[in-house]
Amino acid sequence: MSNIEETLSEEMYREHILDLYKSPHNFGDLEGATHKHKGFNPLCGDEITVQLIIKDGKVQAVKFKGQGCAINIASSSLLTDEIKGKTTQAIMEMKTPDVLDLMKIPISSVRFKCALLGLETLQKAVQGSEPDGNA
Amino acid sequence: MSNIEETLSEEMYREHILDLYKSPHNFGDLEGATHKHKGFNPLCGDEITVQLIIKDGKVQAVKFKGQGCAINIASSSLLTDEIKGKTTQAIMEMKTPDVLDLMKIPISSVRFKCALLGLETLQKAVQGSEPDGNA
Amino acid sequence: MKIDNSRAKQLRLDFPILNSNKNGKPIIYLDNGATTQKPQQVINAISAFYETQNANIHRGLYKLSQEATEAYEQAHAFTEKFINANPHEVIFTSGTTDSINMLAFTLPEITNGKNIVLTEMEHHANLVPWQQLAKRNSMKLKFIPIKDDFTLDYAAAEQLITEDTAIVSIVHTSNVLGTQNDAKRICALAKDNNAISIIDAAQSIPHSKIDVKRIDCDFLAFSGHKMCGPTGTGGLYGKHDLLEELPPYKTGGDMIRSVSKENAEWNDLPMKFEAGTPNIAGAIGLSEAITYLENIGMENIEAWEKQLLKYALEKTQEVGAITTFNPGVEKSAGILSFNIAGIHSHDLASLLDDDNICIRAGHHCAMPLMTKLGIPGTARASFYVYNTTEDIDALITGIKHTKQVFAKGIPK
Amino acid sequence: MKIDNSRAKQLRLDFPILNSNKNGKPIIYLDNGATTQKPQQVINAISAFYETQNANIHRGLYKLSQEATEAYEQAHAFTEKFINANPHEVIFTSGTTDSINMLAFTLPEITNGKNIVLTEMEHHANLVPWQQLAKRNSMKLKFIPIKDDFTLDYAAAEQLITEDTAIVSIVHTSNVLGTQNDAKRICALAKDNNAISIIDAAQSIPHSKIDVKRIDCDFLAFSGHKMCGPTGTGGLYGKHDLLEELPPYKTGGDMIRSVSKENAEWNDLPMKFEAGTPNIAGAIGLSEAITYLENIGMENIEAWEKQLLKYALEKTQEVGAITTFNPGVEKSAGILSFNIAGIHSHDLASLLDDDNICIRAGHHCAMPLMTKLGIPGTARASFYVYNTTEDIDALITGIKHTKQVFAKGIPK
């Protein structure tokens, strides 16, 4: 009846993930940001804001902030590291497996939204959408 | 689980009931009626109109009309026979058992509404309510 | 596999009530227009959910809740596939009545026009909500008339549906006459006039193959309990763009993306229209019912019911003194309304019940149609896949017996 | 009989899910605020209905339909008695959200006044419908604030509820804080100001004795699935005179007395508010749930849950680095929200789920309350009659383990 994989959630909480959770890279405000978006997980209420400086179609700088769970913070940290210097096109082409590759842990299906909120928000920021209303 | 009595419906269709159904007493329009009401069974859509001439608190004449089932028509027929000459107070005091006594048949609980529509309509007419809107 | 008496009897084994006895006699159930019986598969699916998966959906991070969520979402997907809708185009409601009310409350925000066009054969569920809307918004109701052969007057429809028309909402299969209306044709008329088209499929979805793309309707409403599913279930199909445009109906938990004290943003489809904890077990039961029906084949079900109708029309004709209200097998689903001269439908229903033959008697929630036909009500036998010609034989025997009773009365 | 661990364990035998295993481990269910598990008695009542009584109600003249009608009406009567309402004062709905939406759509016709007063601890179900009403009718929302001890500021309530107040709608027991609000006191304030009073009893009715006459509220809304009943069920209590005055919400079959093409007259209570085929099996399941709870005794349930809360408050305190959001045992039902320093509630819930410990994490559909508390969410354990102190021990062990994992991480 169910497709829920039987891996333990504990497998997600590897040292490298928790280290990033405790000390995320690229965390905070970005002065002079050209692109910004506030993403939202309606399921749990978590939110994350991504700010970018994009010049000549390439990411010059990126920061994120928010109060998220370990999976969300770690994935956003890894992702913001990954995209520095990349073209906006390359960013828009990123998909779920790319995030999972970066994280190097099994993500239980319940937690997919946590792991992908960073990418979703990043892509919306790159697309130039404005932050959501409820600031 | 159920309180539905096990008597057959067939027991209701005695000769005296069917005779009244085919040739009801006091059926038709009453000229010079002082009181009138159109009653309605929302369950099935049956309707019946009762007209009366009441003078000095007593029923001088009564007629009913409508397209009802055998139980409805027979009970209305018996009832209108019964109340001729009665006081309005006596009519208002009539209750379910009085109707059942007149009919002399077992009424299955599903058909109670059919058997009682006549009395309800009669009492509303006596109370002086006007006919319902949907004429 | 085509259905015949022996296949119908085999299917009947799945339905506990149809295999039970009351006062030592079997139950002959011919009131499928009101609600159908439930196969053991559906009953078991509901129990199994409560016994092994019960949890609230959407918000739980634990396996039980995740399983419940997946089962619920799968029920959505099955239902969408069943009527050839795209993903997220079906909203679960508590039934046809709920679905149509939802539209009557929300459509005004995305429509213009002064008229609402219905037919003369509407069930109250597809009439009273529009009367209320008409009163709130000073609109006018118009009714596509019925011809003497109990079919819609399509020529009149072409006159009635105009540029002033905001909404056209019609019954697909009449629950009284059995008439199968040409929904595609009416929806095309609506489209030509920029009106919203709505199909009340309460009596069609359980008995025939529905393809919303072929019909090209904007919305389509149905009930689960009339198609082997649980009570309190149903759906509203809507074209994706219209559902996006439409404001929400009920508001509360799960249908929002975010909420502040003063404001709320709506969630994605279908959640936007499914506020609060839905009927989770009901949706799972409905999806099991759909699987059950698809295994039999909707075309097979429709064909068999038409055969039953043909047989019933012939047999009632033979009895004599019976008026039928039906457009004939070609144009009708397996629903047969009739009256016997000199015998009220209530009395017939009561006498048939002595032999556990279950039919419906009265106005069938279609009072304006009764007014049009000039009758207080009808007796109605309505068939489903598990009925047989023997059920109709029993009905005919019961009718004959009723005529005898009424001819002389039961002696004292 | 008072409840203790051994009685709770005995009751647990009635609940199939609580006696099952997942991956070889038992399920420790602490998400009762979201939905409760169902006892076999309720599951069987639903199956039994479909297997022996299934028929549509109100309009059938045959025995099966009559039995279904009686069972449905008895469910109404049981529910009314359960909360000390008069006959016909409970309308069946599909849940709390449905009940409150019904009021938000219909109350404007019988109220005056500009303000709607809520509390800062409302579930979205008792907030978003009023935001929508406020927008439609240019009304204003006001919020009774929460004090630092997580209870309502009744002094502020006295200032906020004025002659300009049309509606006062408050949560009875907060689904986040556990706070049991003094409904009687707020309803009296509403009455003094000629405002309509509404109680969201979603979290109180399953866990304590409700007496609508004592509270003297005008309306009270609740869900069946949170009180051992089926999903898709619930109710709205309303004072008889107000229900008579209130216009109908959904319209269609069964809720009318007569219908012409242009007009309809409404039926008696409660049918006036129950358009269409209701969730018949659901109502019967709900009534079985009420019987089940009454046999245990609502006072016993409340007392036991407070004992569990007391135990949980003590044990979490012992762990350290845990913030609780709860007014204390005297003023709270068996709901405990908390956060662990440095650990997000999602991560806790996921790790607890490894041992089948089911808790909820997030905003609990109370976003404005989260904003007020200045947190993105909480972890929440919510108890029911079948929980034991051993369940709480398991939770505490899980919390300790989570802290260990977060301290060092699982080695590669």
Ligand SMILES: Cc1ncc(COP(=O)(O)O)c(C=O)c1O
């Ligand atoms: C306080 C409160 N009100 C309303 C609701 C909504 O109930 P339902 O989802 O059953 O409509 C809930 C359920 O989460 C609740 O806790």
Ligand SMILES: Cc1ncc(COP(=O)(O)O)c(C=O)c1O
């Ligand atoms: C044609 C039609 N429309 C609508 C309905 C209403 O369905 P429900 O009572 O399930 O809401 C019915 C059921 O009687 C029907 O036959």
